[in-house]
Every structure is written in C-alpha cells, then in structure tokens.
Amino acid sequence: MTTLDAKVPAGPIQDKWTSHRFDSKLVNPANKRKYEIIIIGTGLAGASAAASFGEMGYKVRVFTYHDSPRRAHSIAAQGGINAAKNYTNDGDSIFRLFYDTVKGGDYRSREANVYRLAEVANEIIDQCTAQGVPFAREYGGLLDNRSFGGAQVSRTFYARGQTGQQLLLGAYQALARQIALGNVTLYNRSEMLEVVTHEGRAAGVVVRDMVSGEISSHSAHAVVLATGGYSNVFFLSTNAMACNTTAIWRAHRKGAHFANPCFTQIHPTCIPVHDEFQSKLTLMSESLRNDGRIWVPINPDDTRPANDIPEDERDYYLERIYPSFGNLAPRDVASRAAMRMIDENRGIGPLKNGVYLDFAEAIGRLGKDVIEARYGNLFEMYERITDEDPYVVPMRIYPAPHYTMGGLWVDYNLMTNVPGLYAIGEANFSDHGANRLGASALMQGLADGYFVLPYTIADYLVDYLNVAPVSTDHEVFKDSEREVDERMKKLLSINGMRTVDSFHRELGNIMIEHCGLARSKAGLEKALVQIPALREEFWKNVRVTGTEDSYNSELAKAARVADFFELAELMCRDALEREESCGGHFRVEHQTDEGEAQRDDVNQAHSSAWEWNGYGQAQTHIKEPLEFEYVALAQRSYK
Amino acid sequence: MDLTLKVWRQDGPGKPGEFKEYEAKGISSEASFLEMLDTVNERLVEAGDVPIEFDHDCREGICGMCGVMINGHPHGDQKGTATCQLHMRKFNDGDRIVIEPWRATGLPVVRDLIVDRSPLDRIIEAGGYISVNTGGAPDANLIPIPKPAAEASMDAAACIGCAACIAACPNSAGQLFTSAKLAHLNLLPQGQPERYKRTAAMVEKMEEFFGSCTNHGECEEACPKSISIDNIALMNRDYMMAKLKDRRKFGQR
Amino acid sequence: MTTIGRRNDTKPARKLPWIVEFYRSDVAKKWTMAVSGIILLGYIAAHMVGNLKVYLGPESINEYGHALRDLGGHLVPEEHLLWIMRIGLAFAFAIHVHAAYALTRRNLAARGKVRYDAPREYLVANYASRTMRYSGIIVLLFIVFHVSDLTIGTANPEHVSGDIYSNMVASFERVPVAVAYIVANIALGFHIFHGVWSLFQSIGANNETYNKWRRYLAWGFTAVIIGGNLSFPIAVQLGVIS
Incomplete structure (x- = not known):
C-alpha cells in the first residue's frame, strides 16, 4: 500500500519552518532563469506565487480562464485577513493564531503546516501594506482590526467589505509588474484541461484557448495549481460561476492524491x-x-x-x-x-x-x-x-x-505526491482541517504564494539544473492534446435532450441533500447510486451547441460539470468512510446529546487521501495519521 | 413578465455582427438580469441554437467581468449597480430591451456581448503598482496613514475594472479607470516614490487605446462603484507635475 | 488568446524636444486648452468690461480705445504693447483651436465606427458639454466676422478707425448683424459655461471643499459676460445708444 510522507521537518514546532528553510537546497540566483514554472490560476495564491517567482528570476507562464488575472474569485472575499500582530493588545500571538486555527479546523489539520501559516501571517500584512493595499485605519493612522468567528481576539485586517478585492489587486499589480518586465508571460482566456506527466513527474499542461478553441501544450520544470475550490459541485454556492474542479481533478486522474474531499464548508x-x-x-x-x-x-x-x-x-x-x-x-x-x-x-x-x-x-x-x-x-x-x-x-x-477545505494532498513543501506538481491556496487540503475559520482563506492563499512555495520549490528544482523540460512534441503531450480534443468533440457530438445546467442543478440537489450540511450513511449510499447514474445519462443525453473553434461557454461548462460528477462521487465516498462528525462534516450518526459534532479521535484522527485507480473504479483510501503534540485534542466548545 | 430582447450577435473578433430579437417569456421579477439571460440561453440550447455569449463570473458585483449596454445605459440605469446586481424588478412587463456590448475601438468585440478588455491590463502593467519585491517589507504600522487619505485611496481602489466608464464616455476615454488606479496608489505614502513616473507611464499607455476626457461626467454616472471624476483632476495635475517637476529634488518640494 | 495592445515596439526611438513630447499627450492638450482658455476668458472679460464704457458716451469709450493703443505710455512706442497682446491672444486662440481639433479627431477614432443602437440617454453630460465643438465653431466663425467688422473694418462700409462708438452703433444698427451677434454670444455662453467648469478639471484644481463653487462660478461668469455682451446690440437696436 502506498504511504504518504508529509516531509514535516523535525524539531520543535516554533523552529520547524526556520530550520526547514535552512536545510532546503537553494537555486543560485543566476541559475533561476534556467527554470520554467507554469502556474494555473491567478487568484491570491496563483498571482502572488507568479509575482514572487518572477521577482526571483524564474521564467514563469501563468494561465487564467478569465480575461484578466484580476477577476479570480479571491476578489469576492469580503471580511478580512487574519494575522497575529497583536496590534489591539488583547493577548494575541502566533501560537494563539495557530491554536485557534487547529481548534477551528476541529483537529483535522497538520500542526506543522498550520503553525507555519500563523508564522508568516504577519509578513503578509507587511507585504500587502507595502504594496499599497488600503487597509482600514484608525484616526491615528495605524491599522484597524476587527473580530471574526472562532476567535476571542481582534486580529482581522480589512479594507471595508472588499478585503479580498484589495489583496487580489495587490497581488495582481505585483504580477502585472513582472509581466511588464517580461519575467512572467500571461495567457488569459486559456483554460487548463490536462496535466501532463512524464516518468512519474509533472511535465506540463494542455491548455485550450477559449476564444479560438486552439489546444496547445506547455512544458515546464514544475507545475503549480492554484485553481481554488470546488463548492460549485453543489450548483448553488457562493463561488463564482466559473469556479470548477477540473484542474485539480485532472491532476488527481494523473496520480495526485485527493485529500479530504468531504470537508466542505457551509457558510x-x-x-x-x-x-x-x-x-x-x-x-x-x-x-x-x-x-x-x-x-x-x-x-x-x-x-x-x-x-x-x-x-x-x-x-x-x-x-x-x-x-x-x-x-x-x-x-x-x-x-x-x-x-x-x-x-x-x-x-x-x-x-x-x-x-x-x-x-x-x-x-x-x-x-x-x-x-x-x-x-x-x-x-x-x-x-x-x-x-x-x-x-x-x-x-x-x-x-x-x-469553501472547500479538501483538495489535492500536499506535503510540507506544498508538493503533491506527483513530483514537480504543486497545489497552493484553496486547491490544496493543507491548513484548515475540517473547518476553516473566517479570514483564514486569504491568509492561506497569500502565505502559500508569497512566503512558502517560493522557498520550498527550490528544493525540488535544484536537481533539474540544465535538464530541459520535456518537449511539447513528445508523445505524452500529443496524447494528452488528442485526449482533450476528443473530450471536446464528444461533448459537442452527443446532441442529447438536456442542457448542461439541468444536469448540474440535479447533481447539486443530490449533493446538498445527501452530502451537504448533514450527512447520513443511508443518504450517502443513495447518492452513490444516483450520481453514477446521472453521470452516465450526462454522457448520453447532454446537449452542447456551438462549435469547438470559437468562444463557447456552454462547452467549457460541460467539460467542468463532467469532472464534477466524478468528484461528487469521491466526496460521498469520503463522507461515508469518515465515521465521525468534525467541522464541516456532520454525520447524523455521530452527534452528542446536544446535537454537537462528535469526533472520533481514536479511529479517525487522519487525513484521507484518495488514489485514482482509473475511470469508473473506486479510489484507494490512504490515511495520513495526524499527531497533535502542541494542541491537546478536546471536544470543541464555544460555550 | 414577458420581454422582447434585441441582442447583438457576432461570431468572433472582426467578424460582422447583427441584432437579433428574442422573446423572453415568463421571467420572474425576482431574477437578476443575468439569470434572465441564463433562462433565455437555456431555452436556446434546448431549441438547438447557440446561446448568447456574455462575460460574467462572481455575480456579486465585484469581479468586474460582467457588463453590457442595456437600453443605452452601461450596466442598466440603476445607479451604482453592476449588470449582475441589476434585477428584473426594475423592468416592466412587455418591455423591449436592447442589449449591446461595450463599444470602443480599444474594446473590440470577442463574441456577442463579450469584449476584449486587455488594454486595461496593459495600463496597469505600464505602472499601476508599487515596486516592492516579496519579502523585506517593513512593519505595516511603521508608516501611519491619515484616515481620510486611506479612505480616499480606498474609494478609488474600489474600481472593478469593468470598463463601463469607457463604454459610457462619448469619447471612449479611459480616464476614470486610469485615474482611479493612480489615485489609489498616489494618495498613499507608499506610492510616492514612483508617483510621477507611474502617472506619466499609465497616462501615455492609456492614450494608445482610448480617447480624451471632455469632462462630461458620464463615466462617474455609469460606474458601478460610483468612482468620482475628482480622480481625473488629480491625474491631470500629477501628469503635469510628472512633466514639469525635477524629481531629483523631490525632498525640496 | 491573442490580445490587443502588446505593442512596446511601436515607440518612436527619437526623443523629441520636451515641449513637443509633452503636447503629444492628450492630457497635456487638455491642459493647454485650459490654460489658453483662461487667457481667452480673461480677454473676454476685459473686452466686455471695456465695452461697457459705451454707456458713458462716445468720449469715454474712444478714450478707452486710445488708452489701449497707448498701453505702456511713454515707455514703448504706440501700439507695440497692444500688438504683443494681440499676438499672444492669437496664439492662445490658435492653440486652443488646434488642440480641440486634434482631440476631436482622436476621440472620434477612439469611439469607432459602430455606434450604440439604443439611444444614448446622457445622464449628466449637459447640453453645453456635448456641444462644445459646435459652439466653438460658431464662435470661431463669428470672430472672423467680428474682427473684420469692428477692428479692421472691411465688413463695415461706415467704419472709421478709432471711432469705436460710431463703429459699434453703425454695426449693430444692421439687424442681421445684431442677430448674428446675439446668436454667437449665446453659443459663446454655452461654450464658456462648460469651459469655466471644465478647466478646473483639466488643470487638476480639485478640492472637495471648493468643488461645488466651480459650478456657481461658471454660472456667474457666464451670466455676467454674456449679459454684458448682449446688452450692446440690444441697446443699439432699442436706440439707447445712437
């Protein structure tokens, strides 16, 4: 059986990140331009990573399906971003932010990752302020804070109700600067439809130009997925219309483990x-x-x-x-x-x-x-x-x-189990456990993009100095291009009776009913019958009009919904196997007398990673045990 | 409610386009404008037709993706509202609604109601940032910023980049967008070192694509975030300073 | 997707003199229009106030005309200072017109050929702001006539150089001239109403505390100037001045 190595550094939790940065191999500044990195997505995580890589000297290509990087859905985050600055003098500290986040996540996150997140949070506020993010201020000219759920200190920095917008604009502007300098190449209205691997390592991606329909390959030394969450599996969610699972799902199908898919947050x-x-x-x-x-x-x-x-x-x-x-x-x-x-x-x-x-x-x-x-x-x-x-x-x-706490499984370096393939921001599973606290998503996206991945990626890249990326003429790319082209043609040729939205709506209804706020064994088992049936029907009866070689949002939507079916099934299976209630995952069979979530720390203190076994086959369940050395496991109480 | 839509259809960039009429029957007054278009599109697909393409994403009025001309009003005639936040209760049963893409040489049609707004990205790339690399930023509270200045900066920073200002302008000027970004950065202490360089670069990039300002004020009226044309005055002044001021003697002002 | 606007290579390599570089920009053209506009407004104000002397009788206004020619007193030869002012004025006027012309061409190009199908209902752009180029053209044409009528005299057979009072009466006694003068002044009114407000924007004089006064100033200035100007032909026609 496959085991998962999270590569968490040894030592006391306060020192792990510092010693890890020292122990990691470095890429000499003059050599950085010899590496190519592909980033998918331009939200907080993607834009901040792309900008940081560009500044460091790497050759970066960044892809977004929007017309501009600034449209990513991070922009809609309203409330704020956490940091343990203790500006309000209410006893906040890095350890308290770490503690609150682990507790808020109902003890299903990896301590070392969360501690690092709390550690770099202060730097994010400094960085964003230097970029000109107009955070709210007191009359004295200093930064203002407000309170958020799950914390008894005021540690949330905000820019009116548009914090996400302002932070994203900050990252977008940093990215724009690198684009202007020629360090980063932007591909807009380009949707990634396949991850390409070669000899077990990430080799590149296949992308479809949404305006011309042209399918092209891009190769690089490393591929970073910063493509957000999958709440749109529910059809109705607070996510933007285009948010989807395709990028991370395609990575999953190419061998990346998908972790904790059932951990979804109902706001x-x-x-x-x-x-x-x-x-x-x-x-x-x-x-x-x-x-x-x-x-x-x-x-x-x-x-x-x-x-x-x-x-x-x-x-x-x-x-x-x-x-x-x-x-x-x-x-x-x-x-x-x-x-x-x-x-x-x-x-x-x-x-x-x-x-x-x-x-x-x-x-x-x-x-x-x-x-x-x-x-x-x-x-x-x-x-x-x-x-x-x-x-x-x-x-x-x-x-x-x-919000979806689940996502691609990543180790301490934010690398998936596929070497060279990284997942950052909401696309990974790492920091929020079973429930995310308010104002933590912006923190995580920017932490990953600005302060974590830029350091950890070098440890992988350094071994491939002067090794050219796999040519896009290589068989693996041509096969993937063909596969993507066939998928598009297939969707257009079914010419059935039902619209994409009608399938998506039905899938959403199944998911919200059986895999939403409350889940039961019977309900999940029912969903696991309904979803494959609906998926089968989709591939026989969907109707997508228009052509492949022009702007066709129905086609794009159909391809995304097709992947949602497969994800939905995995979510239900994960929810079924997690025989406990924790955070956003509430199994009616596991509750206290007062109706609160009842965790099972003896049998369920793990992250569930799922390994792809082929279309129509059940994934293999791999457990990453979670150990809590610094935060004592306790029944969460907010009374 | 029953509506008649007159919609611009165009197959691709540079291709000829034409208006087509569609019946939209049985639309709920609680639907948003884009949900009304969704309904029309779903019916078009069911009938085997190609749906109307329009840009949209967050549907919360913040991403700036949506935006069409509705009966001659950018984003419709409700003030301070993006197309996605416009609801059908603002229309009457039997209304005929003309829906057009933004029109400007700098915003060519991609398809149907979608336009190419990448010139806005080019303007930002020309200087719409503060040149600080990741890492090494000083403590956020090191520079106190007067609250009114921070608020004024935020007022300008609220711009969502939808290009309604350009669509509304009789001259297709990009001044409100550009000046909003400039004001956001130029009003903050962090933005001072590059203030005049930034202003000159962004203004000159803007002028490659868009017309000039004749102080009509239509942009402010169309702006879903009600951004003020006062920002344009600030931009004009900063541009003059950029051209006339000796920046080597910055400390002597 | 292929996007428009990645054209970093189109920048001219040769560096032009800064004043030319500067004037190439639209923002600078608008600034130039504002500054030349201020000069022209100043002239219009002085012109109107000076002409009010017509109500004090022929001696008074003719003396005023003489004083203008004699500006600088004994320090400079007669009319030299006046000619310097006239040239400055003509330059301001020419550059005002040129900038307007150049901007209009650019704006039409930026607008493109395809117009909105639905009637554009302008919400705040007022009549004055939308008709600047037309009111400007009317004023321009009128000034050509006005100068040849009252300054040079070619358009007025009864013109006597230096006798401002009689020239004015002779000119405005002709009904078509009086009507044309009134029409042109109304056009001028619209033009300066938007111009006075607009120039503050163009030169970037903007202060929230005083902003609302820009509108009042525009109203007041326009009313005084146009009121004064219109009084002359009306007074002549009514026989108040003869």
Whole structure:
C-alpha cells in the first residue's frame, strides 16, 4: 500500500519552518532563469506565487480562464485577513493564531503546516501594506482590526467589505509588474484541461484557448495549481460561476492524491435561496456578525413581520447556546445551529428557509453612520438582491456552500505526491482541517504564494539544473492534446435532450441533500447510486451547441460539470468512510446529546487521501495519521 | 413578465455582427438580469441554437467581468449597480430591451456581448503598482496613514475594472479607470516614490487605446462603484507635475 | 488568446524636444486648452468690461480705445504693447483651436465606427458639454466676422478707425448683424459655461471643499459676460445708444 510522507521537518514546532528553510537546497540566483514554472490560476495564491517567482528570476507562464488575472474569485472575499500582530493588545500571538486555527479546523489539520501559516501571517500584512493595499485605519493612522468567528481576539485586517478585492489587486499589480518586465508571460482566456506527466513527474499542461478553441501544450520544470475550490459541485454556492474542479481533478486522474474531499464548508450568512432559476448564492460577510444579532421567533407559527415580534418572543439562539462566543461562533457551528432552527420549523422568510441577522440593536447603540461606514457596501448589495432595506428590516440569511477545505494532498513543501506538481491556496487540503475559520482563506492563499512555495520549490528544482523540460512534441503531450480534443468533440457530438445546467442543478440537489450540511450513511449510499447514474445519462443525453473553434461557454461548462460528477462521487465516498462528525462534516450518526459534532479521535484522527485507480473504479483510501503534540485534542466548545 | 430582447450577435473578433430579437417569456421579477439571460440561453440550447455569449463570473458585483449596454445605459440605469446586481424588478412587463456590448475601438468585440478588455491590463502593467519585491517589507504600522487619505485611496481602489466608464464616455476615454488606479496608489505614502513616473507611464499607455476626457461626467454616472471624476483632476495635475517637476529634488518640494 | 495592445515596439526611438513630447499627450492638450482658455476668458472679460464704457458716451469709450493703443505710455512706442497682446491672444486662440481639433479627431477614432443602437440617454453630460465643438465653431466663425467688422473694418462700409462708438452703433444698427451677434454670444455662453467648469478639471484644481463653487462660478461668469455682451446690440437696436 502506498504511504504518504508529509516531509514535516523535525524539531520543535516554533523552529520547524526556520530550520526547514535552512536545510532546503537553494537555486543560485543566476541559475533561476534556467527554470520554467507554469502556474494555473491567478487568484491570491496563483498571482502572488507568479509575482514572487518572477521577482526571483524564474521564467514563469501563468494561465487564467478569465480575461484578466484580476477577476479570480479571491476578489469576492469580503471580511478580512487574519494575522497575529497583536496590534489591539488583547493577548494575541502566533501560537494563539495557530491554536485557534487547529481548534477551528476541529483537529483535522497538520500542526506543522498550520503553525507555519500563523508564522508568516504577519509578513503578509507587511507585504500587502507595502504594496499599497488600503487597509482600514484608525484616526491615528495605524491599522484597524476587527473580530471574526472562532476567535476571542481582534486580529482581522480589512479594507471595508472588499478585503479580498484589495489583496487580489495587490497581488495582481505585483504580477502585472513582472509581466511588464517580461519575467512572467500571461495567457488569459486559456483554460487548463490536462496535466501532463512524464516518468512519474509533472511535465506540463494542455491548455485550450477559449476564444479560438486552439489546444496547445506547455512544458515546464514544475507545475503549480492554484485553481481554488470546488463548492460549485453543489450548483448553488457562493463561488463564482466559473469556479470548477477540473484542474485539480485532472491532476488527481494523473496520480495526485485527493485529500479530504468531504470537508466542505457551509457558510452561515448567505442570502437565502428564493427561486429555482437562481444561478448562485451571495455571501454576506461573516464580519456582519460583529454587530448583527441572529435570531428566530420562539413560536414556529409566528408569521408577523420581524419588527413586529417583541423582544421576549425572539430566540437569539447563538447567544443562548454559545454565550462566550455568541454570534461569533465558528461557521460550522453557526450553520448547524441555523439548520436546527429551520428543522424546528422556526425558519423565517417566504420559504421559511432563513434566520434573521438583526442590526437594530447595533444601529441604536452606534448610530446608522457607524454601521454604514463598516458595512455600507454589504448592505447595499443585500438591498440590490432582495429589495429590502437592512437598515430597517433585519437581513435574512441562510447557510450555503462556500469553501472547500479538501483538495489535492500536499506535503510540507506544498508538493503533491506527483513530483514537480504543486497545489497552493484553496486547491490544496493543507491548513484548515475540517473547518476553516473566517479570514483564514486569504491568509492561506497569500502565505502559500508569497512566503512558502517560493522557498520550498527550490528544493525540488535544484536537481533539474540544465535538464530541459520535456518537449511539447513528445508523445505524452500529443496524447494528452488528442485526449482533450476528443473530450471536446464528444461533448459537442452527443446532441442529447438536456442542457448542461439541468444536469448540474440535479447533481447539486443530490449533493446538498445527501452530502451537504448533514450527512447520513443511508443518504450517502443513495447518492452513490444516483450520481453514477446521472453521470452516465450526462454522457448520453447532454446537449452542447456551438462549435469547438470559437468562444463557447456552454462547452467549457460541460467539460467542468463532467469532472464534477466524478468528484461528487469521491466526496460521498469520503463522507461515508469518515465515521465521525468534525467541522464541516456532520454525520447524523455521530452527534452528542446536544446535537454537537462528535469526533472520533481514536479511529479517525487522519487525513484521507484518495488514489485514482482509473475511470469508473473506486479510489484507494490512504490515511495520513495526524499527531497533535502542541494542541491537546478536546471536544470543541464555544460555550 | 414577458420581454422582447434585441441582442447583438457576432461570431468572433472582426467578424460582422447583427441584432437579433428574442422573446423572453415568463421571467420572474425576482431574477437578476443575468439569470434572465441564463433562462433565455437555456431555452436556446434546448431549441438547438447557440446561446448568447456574455462575460460574467462572481455575480456579486465585484469581479468586474460582467457588463453590457442595456437600453443605452452601461450596466442598466440603476445607479451604482453592476449588470449582475441589476434585477428584473426594475423592468416592466412587455418591455423591449436592447442589449449591446461595450463599444470602443480599444474594446473590440470577442463574441456577442463579450469584449476584449486587455488594454486595461496593459495600463496597469505600464505602472499601476508599487515596486516592492516579496519579502523585506517593513512593519505595516511603521508608516501611519491619515484616515481620510486611506479612505480616499480606498474609494478609488474600489474600481472593478469593468470598463463601463469607457463604454459610457462619448469619447471612449479611459480616464476614470486610469485615474482611479493612480489615485489609489498616489494618495498613499507608499506610492510616492514612483508617483510621477507611474502617472506619466499609465497616462501615455492609456492614450494608445482610448480617447480624451471632455469632462462630461458620464463615466462617474455609469460606474458601478460610483468612482468620482475628482480622480481625473488629480491625474491631470500629477501628469503635469510628472512633466514639469525635477524629481531629483523631490525632498525640496 | 491573442490580445490587443502588446505593442512596446511601436515607440518612436527619437526623443523629441520636451515641449513637443509633452503636447503629444492628450492630457497635456487638455491642459493647454485650459490654460489658453483662461487667457481667452480673461480677454473676454476685459473686452466686455471695456465695452461697457459705451454707456458713458462716445468720449469715454474712444478714450478707452486710445488708452489701449497707448498701453505702456511713454515707455514703448504706440501700439507695440497692444500688438504683443494681440499676438499672444492669437496664439492662445490658435492653440486652443488646434488642440480641440486634434482631440476631436482622436476621440472620434477612439469611439469607432459602430455606434450604440439604443439611444444614448446622457445622464449628466449637459447640453453645453456635448456641444462644445459646435459652439466653438460658431464662435470661431463669428470672430472672423467680428474682427473684420469692428477692428479692421472691411465688413463695415461706415467704419472709421478709432471711432469705436460710431463703429459699434453703425454695426449693430444692421439687424442681421445684431442677430448674428446675439446668436454667437449665446453659443459663446454655452461654450464658456462648460469651459469655466471644465478647466478646473483639466488643470487638476480639485478640492472637495471648493468643488461645488466651480459650478456657481461658471454660472456667474457666464451670466455676467454674456449679459454684458448682449446688452450692446440690444441697446443699439432699442436706440439707447445712437
């Protein structure tokens, strides 16, 4: 059986990263230009890595399916980015950020990776400030912080409700500088459709130009996937429309292990679903829970408008159940609590599928101006979508798929088990365990891209000095090109009766019902019957119009959905095998008497990595045991 | 609600295009504008036709990917709203809606309603950054920034790069986009060392693609983030300084 | 995807004199228009105020005309300073027109051939800002006539050099001339209304505290200048001046 070597350096956790950097081999500055690196994706992780590699002197090619690197979905992150600067003098430290993140992840992440993340977080804030990211400031001119879920300190740096946008623009601008200098070549509107390996190592990628339809190969010494998460497997999620699993799934099919696919995060503060034609869900930043109070009516039959329900007939259930964290309970906890309220038929709104997020108290205490300054753009967005004024009527929110903690398995160097193939940002599984805390995704994306991968990649590259990358004329590339071309032609030739969206919607319904907020053995087994059947039907009955040699978003979408089917199956299998509840993974069979998640640290303290065995074959389950030396395993309590 | 759409269709870059009419029946007033187009497209596919191509992605009004001319208004006539945030409740049953791509020489049509906005990337590449390499940045609190300055910088930095300003401008000028990026960086202490070099480089790159500003103010009106044309004045002033100021004597100002 | 705009190789290798380099840029052309506009506005204001002397009688305004020619007193020969001012004014005027012409050509090229099908409903661009090039052309044509009518005298058979008062009366007594003058001044009004506001943007004088005053200033300046100018033909036609 394959074993996994995470290559975690020895020594005390505080010293691991420092000693690892010293022990790793280096590439001489003059030799860096002899290496070619391909980066897929230009979100926070991809853009920051591309910029950093360019600055270091590597020859970089970066690919995005958008028209510009700045469109990547990192841009939509609203709330903020964590760092243990302790500017607010509330006792924060690197160790506390590490501790909170491991605990928040329900003890299913690798301690060494998380500690490194906490360690470099401070540098990220410094770097971004130097780049001109306009973080919010106090009147004295120093940086401001706010609180986020799962932490009892204020450590979140923010730029209004547009932190992700500002951080991405910072990374994009750094990338633009390298493009202008000629160190990085940008390929826009180009979608990666295959990873190419040669002699067990990553050799390059096959890419489709979305405008001309041209399929081309690119080879390099190393390939970095920074392609984000796969929440769109649920059809309705807070991800952008184009977010997909294809890049990491294709890597998986070429031998990279996929880890913890069932660890998906359902975010508690999204605008509730209103109709069947809805195309996506919109997130309302977790930061709103700093000032908003969440409640439902005590009486399930209460149909009065929110403002007519008197105080004593409201149930501020998060404050009631989790007095010490209150409305700032972590996302998985808050989502499940909301679900319980809705299951008790106490949901609100026309479809009784939401809970209230009420700012009346905060507006009364701080004034409308303060609330507007803090959350103005979020309130405006809410108003646009729902046609309700959240300054007057409480917001309606509902849990919705948001982030995927799972992803490609990577070692301490962020390399997958395929040598030369790296995964960074949301595309890997490394730092968030079973649940991600708010304001940690931006932190991880930038940590990987700016401060981790630029060091760790040299350790691999150094052995290939003066070894030319595999020629794109080589058989392995030609075969992959042919395979991609055939896949596109096949999708166009089926000419069935159903649209891609109708399949995607059906897949999403199966997933949200059986592999969403709550999962059961019976449900997952049912899903494992339904999904392959739907996949079979897809390949017989999908209809994609248009041509291959022109801009064809239906075709692109069809290819992405085809990969979602295979991923969905693996997610269900992973969820079935993980016989415990932890973080975002809640198995109804494993809960405490109070309905909280019940972990099984004896049998399940591992990361599950899955090895591809061929189309239609079940993957092999490989376990990476998790050891906790610094954070004592405990029942997570936010009471 | 039942609508009639008049949509620009064009097969590819440089190819001839034409308007086509589509019936959009039974659209919910709760749908967003793009969801309405999704519905129309799904029906087109079901009928074996090629769907209308349009750029879109986040559908939260932040990625800047979407943007079409709706009845002569960039992003529709709701102020401060991107196309994806526009909802059908702003239209009436029986409306006829003309949907066109952005029109400007610098923004050629890629297909249907999609245009090539890469000139905006070229402008950023010309100097829209602060030249700091990764690593070695000083502590973030080392340079205090007055809150009003940070806020003004953020106001400008909110630009999503959708190009509605260019589409709205009778001269197809790229001034609002360029000046927003310049203001974002030039108003911050970190942006000072390259301030004038950046301004000259970005302005001159911009002028390779787009027209000049005649101070109409249509861009500000069209901007989904309501970015102010005051930024353009700042850019104009900085451009003059870039040309007239002896930067070797920066400390003597 | 192949994208437009990667054309770093098109930059001219030869470095031109900085003033030429500078004027090549559109932003600088706009700045030039603003600065020449300020000169022209200053002239218009002085011209109007000077002409008000017509209400004080023939001696007063003719004396004013003489004083203009005699600028500089005994320090310079007669009319030299006036000619320097006239040349400066003509230069400002010429460059104003040239920059406008060059920018218009560029803007039309940037706009491209395909126009929007749906009628563009301009929300804030007012009539004045959208008609600058037309009001400018009307004013330009009128000035040609105006100079030949009242300064050189070729367009006015009764012209007597130096007798400003009679020349003005003789000119404005002709109804078509009075009408043309009024029309041209209304066009000028639109032109300077947008110009006064716009020049602050172009030279980058922008301060949130004072910004709203730019509009008031534009209104006030336009009203005073055009009001004053329009009074002359009307006064002549009504017989107030004769």
